[in-house]
Amino acid sequence: MMGEEKKISVAVIKRLPRYFRYLGELLENDVTRISSRELSERMGVTASQIRQDLNNFGGFGQQGYGYNVEYLYTEIGKILGLGNTYKVIIIGVGNLGQALANYANFEKRGFLITGLFDVNPRLVGMSIRGIEIQDIDYLEQFVKENEIDIAVLTLPKVKASKIGQDLVKWGIKGLWNFSPIDLKVPKDVIVENVHLSDSLMTLSYKLNEQKVLQKQDNKKEK
Amino acid sequence: MMGEEKKISVAVIKRLPRYFRYLGELLENDVTRISSRELSERMGVTASQIRQDLNNFGGFGQQGYGYNVEYLYTEIGKILGLGNTYKVIIIGVGNLGQALANYANFEKRGFLITGLFDVNPRLVGMSIRGIEIQDIDYLEQFVKENEIDIAVLTLPKVKASKIGQDLVKWGIKGLWNFSPIDLKVPKDVIVENVHLSDSLMTLSYKLNEQKVLQKQDNKKEK
Numbered sequence: 001m002m003g004e005e006k007k008i009s010v011a012v013i014k015r016l017p018r019y020f021r022y023l024g025e026l027l028e029n030d031v032t033r034i035s036s037r038e039l040s041e042r043m044g045v046t047a048s049q050i051r052q053d054l055n056n057f058g059g060f061g062q063q064g065y066g067y068n069v070e071y072l073y074t075e076i077g078k079i080l081g082l083g084n085t086y087k088v089i090i091i092g093v094g095n096l097g098q099a100l101a102n103y104a105n106f107e108k109r110g111f112l113i114t115g116l117f118d119v120n121p122r123l124v125g126m127s128i129r130g131i132e133i134q135d136i137d138y139l140e141q142f143v144k145e146n147e148i149d150i151a152v153l154t155l156p157k158v159k160a161s162k163i164g165q166d167l168v169k170w171g172i173k174g175l176w177n178f179s180p181i182d183l184k185v186p187k188d189v190i191v192e193n194v195h196l197s198d199s200l201m202t203l204s205y206k207l208n209e210q211k212v213l214q215k216q217d218n219k220k221e222k
Numbered sequence: 223m224m225g226e227e228k229k230i231s232v233a234v235i236k237r238l239p240r241y242f243r244y245l246g247e248l249l250e251n252d253v254t255r256i257s258s259r260e261l262s263e264r265m266g267v268t269a270s271q272i273r274q275d276l277n278n279f280g281g282f283g284q285q286g287y288g289y290n291v292e293y294l295y296t297e298i299g300k301i302l303g304l305g306n307t308y309k310v311i312i313i314g315v316g317n318l319g320q321a322l323a324n325y326a327n328f329e330k331r332g333f334l335i336t337g338l339f340d341v342n343p344r345l346v347g348m349s350i351r352g353i354e355i356q357d358i359d360y361l362e363q364f365v366k367e368n369e370i371d372i373a374v375l376t377l378p379k380v381k382a383s384k385i386g387q388d389l390v391k392w393g394i395k396g397l398w399n400f401s402p403i404d405l406k407v408p409k410d411v412i413v414e415n416v417h418l419s420d421s422l423m424t425l426s427y428k429l430n431e432q433k434v435l436q437k438q439d440n441k442k443e444k
Binding site for chain 2: 013014016017018020021043044079080081082084086094095096098099100102103105106109110111149150173174176180181182188190192194195196197198199200201202203204205206207208210214
């Protein structure tokens with residue numbers, strides 16, 4: 001189905017996981033039906049935006065009845081590719097890599113950690129949730145033999161660029177990158193970045209902006 | 223200065239940390255001057271976009287000479303609020319909380335971890351980088367006595383919402399939220415979200431889309 005549709009905008013795609021999250025919560029609370037208006041109030045998005053977004057996928061609502069929560073949840077899950085399973089490796093098993101390796105929810109969604117790699121001899125040989133941490137020297141062979149879908153990069157900046165390029169050369173098509181660099185990859189490779197420092201700086205920017213605005217308000221009041 | 227300028231668009235703000243990151247790398251490599259064209263090639267953004275973005279802040283380039291890297295780096299740093307220091311607490315010191323507490327780079331940028339809190343009695347009393355993990359029962363007093371700027375929420379979903387509200391009530395204006403919920407806060411409180419599951423689902427969506435596109439291409443070739 002998806003391939004026949006028009007190309008969906010990045011903005012819509014970015015909102016889909018959020019819909020999926022809210023619908024999952026509704027399901028947990030045994031809500032079976034919801035109108036676009038109710039969903040709009042919960043999510044802080046306009047009702048027309050919701051209708052528009054969901055129309056991209058043929059729309060699953062019925063006029064006057066609202067959306068069937070479970071159906072919509074399942075369909076958006078499919079659109080997000082969550083019906084499949086993905087073999088995932090994590091490269092760099094420091095604190096952040098360990099946090100991700102320990103996150104059981106990823107497995108529930110079909111993201112199966114199949115390999116852990118690090119250069120640190122103190123980590124190599126240890127296991128997390130039954131997966132042994134291997135020396136990074138075994139990475140190439142492992143990737144070539146195991147049809148890995150996604151590599152998670154939780155490496156220092158200086159190493160991430162080279163290893164990212166190697167992984168692509170060895171056939172990996174999905175990179176979840178936590179290193180503070182922008183990887184240069186061919187068009188058919190997908191990179192999703194989580195730049196923590198960028199996020200923290202955005203927060204500090206907004207905090208400062210807020211302070212400035214408040215000072216101005218205070219001046220006006222005097 | 224900033225208060226007198228027009229309100230800067232969210233899109234520009236989101237790009238600033240990236241400029242800051244690239245300029246920092248140039249500095250590390252002793253590059254002192256760069257044209258918007260060169261910067262554009264490195265960053266994969268058009269040169270006119272770069273000029274436009276930096277014009278928001280009065281523009282720091284000189285026609286024909288390019289940008290002074292150090293000056294621009296410093297100025298963008300100031301705009302991002304990085305000249306200041308921020309007192310940060312982390313609530314939820316599981317794997318992810320520990321990862322963030324151990325990340326020395328945050329401290330270099332002025333984000334000082336001043337408190338760590340958890341409910342887990344096995345964690346309470348342990349120290350990370352000299353900061354003792356306290357029982358969450360002490361959170362209220364600590365926040366009220368220490369003028370905390372930013373609270374990092376690395377808590378399970380069910381707890382994050384209540385604690386987020388408490389923190390706001392106790393006067394915290396900045397929340398860096400890693401819990402998979404959208405916090406409802408007053409207008410003068412800034413929330414910056416890092417929703418890891420959302421990011422991973424965006425990646426799986428794009429991987430699937432890519433597969434569909436490739437299948438279509440293969441069909442056409444036949």
